[in-house]
Amino acid sequence: MDRRTDLLTGRPASEDDRPPERADAARNRAKVLRAAAGLFATRDPRTVTMDDIARAAGVGRGTLYRRYPDTGSIAVALLDEHERDLQERLLRGEPPLGPGAPPGERLAAFYAAMVALLEAHGHLLLGAESGSSRFTTGAYGFWRAHLRALLVAGDVPDPDAMTDALLAPLSAEVYAHQRERGLSPERIAAALAELTRRTLPGATPEA
The missing domain is CATH 1.10.10.60 (Homeodomain-like)
Known part of the structure; x- marks a missing residue:
């Protein structure tokens, strides 16, 4: 492996x-x-x-x-505890973040949880994104697998191409830019909930 x-x-x-x-x-x-x-x-x-x-x-x-090997790997090590906590809630937590809710509701809940993670630990996530670290971490692979499973369950066409596009707004650099422009975490989460509704039209996600 x-x-x-x-x-x-x-x-x-x-x-x-x-x-x-x-x-x-x-x-x-x-x-x-x-x-x-x-x-x-x-x-x-x-x-x-x-x-x-x-x-x-x-x-x-x-x-x-x-x-x-680099500063990104150190940031990843610092993030490990926080990211594993979210992974555990995705696997075994209460719905809608955990199993048991429709795909759209789970996607919106995931987005909201990631906004909270970015708000609390965005400086570490920004450090972890240096170079190609973002895409080679186990955490990114986990988020990708989780989103792909939700898209498959929601019958979204070409989930392989769509998954990375839906993860792109969760880049720490994008989030930091939005916050610098004065957008609140609530507005960002609400926009991502709207993106969820458009991706999975049958869902009624809440920000």
């Missing part, structure tokens, strides 16, 4: 096969994540470099690169 396609956890498929982490490595990892979180929260995440993180964490470049 490709290490980037574990859709149930959003984590690298081989991560659980790693040997136990040494105490010093665990301390360095915690320092790196803490330093990166601070930098991402106080600066434009797209301007943060690996050297910035190494200096803030007080670790050498070699120590940093042994675990993380």
Whole structure:
């Protein structure tokens, strides 16, 4: 299995096969994540470099690169807990976000949940989108699989082409641009609910 396609956890498929982490490595990892979180929260995440993180964490470049190839992978690690929580609610939570509601209602609920995630952790998502990281994470694969299943259930033509188009508005860069223009999270969620209604006309989603 490709290490980037574990859709149930959003984590690298081989991560659980790693040997136990040494105490010093665990301390360095915690320092790196803490330093990166601070930098991402106080600066434009797209301007943060690996050297910035190494200096803030007080670790050498070699120590940093042994675990993380780039800043996007560090942002992905910081996002892991938040994204896995949403994945769990999609798989086993109450409807309409979880199973049991019509596809249109589930899509609108997913959009609303993603807007909440973007509002709370948009700086990390923006950092995770650097380079091609957005499309190679397990989380993006999970969102894509979830949306495709909803489109198939709703008999939407060509779900493979439609899925990425419906995920595009959830780009952290798009969301940050909308917020900078003065759009509220409620207006953005309402627009996405309208997009849901037009994609799945038989549904009556609520923002």
